[in-house]
Amino acid sequence: MKHNDIHDSDYLENTDRKNDKGEELNRRQFIQVGTAFGTTGIALGISTISGKKREIFTKIAKASSVKEKDEFPVTITDTCKQMNQKYTIFSRMLWDEELFLKMKERGKVSDREPMENEMGWTPLDRALSAASWAIDHRFSTESENGQPNSPTYEWEGHVNRKRIQFKDSDDANKKVKKAARFLGASLVGIADYDPLWTYNPLLIQKLEMEGSHDGPPEFDLIPPEFPFEPKSVVVMAIEMDYKAIALSPSSIQGAATGLGYSRMSAVGLSVATFIRELGYKAFACGNDVSLSIPYAIAAGLGELGRNGMLVTRDFGPRVRLVKVFTELEIKPDRPNLFGAWDFCQSCKRCAESCPSEAISFDDEPTLEGKTISNNPGVLKWYIDPEKCIQFWEENGSCCANCITSCPFNKPAMWHHQLITGITALPFAPFHSVMAKMDKIFGYGDIYDMKGNGSFWEED
Amino acid sequence: MGLLWFFLGTSVVLFIWGFRRWTVKNQIKLSWLSTFGIITAFTLGFFTIAWSVSSIIEGEIRAAIMGLLFFGISSLVIFRLTWRKIVKHIQHK
Numbered sequence: 248m249k250h251n252d253i254h255d256s257d258y259l260e261n262t263d264r265k266n267d268k269g270e271e272l273n274r275r276q277f278i279q280v281g282t283a284f285g286t287t288g289i290a291l292g293i294s295t296i297s298g299k300k301r302e303i304f305t306k307i308a309k310a311s312s313v314k315e316k317d318e319f320p321v322t323i324t325d326t327c328k329q330m331n332q333k334y335t336i337f338s339r340m341l342w343d344e345e346l347f348l349k350m351k352e353r354g355k356v357s358d359r360e361p362m363e364n365e366m367g368w369t370p371l372d373r374a375l376s377a378a379s380w381a382i383d384h385r386f387s388t389e390s391e392n393g394q395p396n397s398p399t400y401e402w403e404g405h406v407n408r409k410r411i412q413f414k415d416s417d418d419a420n421k422k423v424k425k426a427a428r429f430l431g432a433s434l435v436g437i438a439d440y441d442p443l444w445t446y447n448p449l450l451i452q453k454l455e456m457e458g459s460h461d462g463p464p465e466f467d468l469i470p471p472e473f474p475f476e477p478k479s480v481v482v483m484a485i486e487m488d489y490k491a492i493a494l495s496p497s498s499i500q501g502a503a504t505g506l507g508y509s510r511m512s513a514v515g516l517s518v519a520t521f522i523r524e525l526g527y528k529a530f531a532c533g534n535d536v537s538l539s540i541p542y543a544i545a546a547g548l549g550e551l552g553r554n555g556m557l558v559t560r561d562f563g564p565r566v567r568l569v570k571v572f573t574e575l576e577i578k579p580d581r582p583n584l585f586g587a588w589d590f591c592q593s594c595k596r597c598a599e600s601c602p603s604e605a606i607s608f609d610d611e612p613t614l615e616g617k618t619i620s621n622n623p624g625v626l627k628w629y630i631d632p633e634k635c636i637q638f639w640e641e642n643g644s645c646c647a648n649c650i651t652s653c654p655f656n657k658p659a660m661w662h663h664q665l666i667t668g669i670t671a672l673p674f675a676p677f678h679s680v681m682a683k684m685d686k687i688f689g690y691g692d693i694y695d696m697k698g699n700g701s702f703w704e705e706d
Numbered sequence: 707m708g709l710l711w712f713f714l715g716t717s718v719v720l721f722i723w724g725f726r727r728w729t730v731k732n733q734i735k736l737s738w739l740s741t742f743g744i745i746t747a748f749t750l751g752f753f754t755i756a757w758s759v760s761s762i763i764e765g766e767i768r769a770a771i772m773g774l775l776f777f778g779i780s781s782l783v784i785f786r787l788t789w790r791k792i793v794k795h796i797q798h799k
Binding site: 658660687689 | 757760761763764765766767768773
């Protein structure tokens with residue numbers, strides 16, 4: 248035994264140092280035991296950290312995979328103009344006879360038979376859907392179809408005469424976003440107002456309140472003249488229920504959508520009221536007044552996806568968007584990229600799950616739309632809204648298959664956050680593998696039959 | 707979930723302690739490759755447990771099973787290959 252060899256474990260173990268009481272103390276054992284208990288204590292401490300404090304770790308993880316950009320991350324050419332709201336697919340359902348003829352000529356777009364009293368279509372499920380839409384239908388009538396200036400989305404509300412001055416626009420950014428989160432926004436960001444995204448002209452339906460009205464719905468087309476000049480847009484995303492959306496296409500998924508719209512009304516009105524109470528004019532809007540997705544991208548809420556929707560890092564496309572236009576100058580946020588657009592080039596899961604094949608399978612995005620309901624001039628994968636809405640008509644409820652099947656649509660668990668971070672790596676074949684693995688692991692299955700039964704049985 | 711992380715944290719500590727005691731007691735000096743292999747195998751093993759339990763908690767049973775297959779088998783393969791290397795090294799000594 249070489250006593251000089253400090254790595255000799257036998258030597259070390261035999262080098263006992265006896266204290267006055269004759270107990271054997273070994274430095275190595277002391278360090279080992281101390282480290283073990285210390286690490287166990289840290290593990291216990293971390294496991295009991297409250298959800299709020301644990302967010303710090305999530306933020307650190309996100310920061311390593313999210314890149315901020317100065318410029319708008321989607322290519323927009325000069326051919327992109329303000330969109331005539333008359334040509335959105337919801338508006339065309341009011342007047343476009345040619346659209347109805349086209350649908351008739353096309354025949355059924357999917358082989359799905361209408362389901363009555365099947366799971367997802369029972370009276371219980373339909374009642375849930377009607378209930379979820381109730382607040383939107385009562386207080387934001389037809390806003391989901393683009394009708395502006397409904398009660399919760401009124402353009403002119405009471406404004407406090409006493410105007411509060413912020414330290415600067417950065418301070419306004421922090422305070423307004425804090426208020427928005429408190430009032431129910433799942434995600435919030437600020438963007439500068441851009442007239443390019445405002446519908447021009449706006450379509451105002453003449454909603455009959457008394458008596459009956461025979462004939463097609465009537466509407467006016469008016470220029471977008473607001474009671475004030477908007478400077479900033481507060482963009483908010485409202486998360487929809489993961490398990491309900493997983494049952495797409497069914498009344499339960501329709502309930503998740505309806506609840507999203509109802510919460511949009513409440514949150515939009517609340518945030519607009521908050522800003523008005525600070526002494527600044529503001530109004531909220533949902534699907535009306537302007538496009539929502541470009542503002543959401545500019546505000547850093549997510550990226551544009553193949554399915555034409557906003558894909559967020561936290562919820563994927565499983566969000567609804569509501570905006571508040573205001574004259575208050577708020578420092579805008581910057582677009583955030585986390586690899587969704589790059590991933591969409593290889594994935595195509597939404598296109599595979601679309602029952603009417605309305606989503607493009609093209610490898611590369613284009614500048615040309617497919618129908619008059621597209622707004623050309625933006626480099627993206629254009630969907631066919633005519634096929635999409637035709638399936639909604641056949642299905643008897645709206646559809647969210649493209650949301651359900653998106654690999655970024657995941658509940659907020661650590662392993663999904665980890666995978667989302669890994670998919671931020673810009674390597675195309677890797678993305679194809681990740682997309683296939685997502686399918687193999689059973690995520691994104693539409694009309695989850697086993698889940699449908701358990702929806703009502705779970706708490 | 708808190709219980710899962712506590713269990714995993716404790717397991718990691720016990721593994722490191724046990725591994726260190728085993729190498730010291732048996733006077734085994736592992737190469738960097740063997741050490742890397744053992745650490746990778748056990749890390750993947752702990753990851754497998756964490757993945758599968760988390761998937762069961764969120765109701766994705768198929769993801770839990772696929773996790774056990776994909777990550778668990780990978781962990782066993784790495785461990786087996788590394789163990790063979792270690793045994794050869796010991797026999798050679």
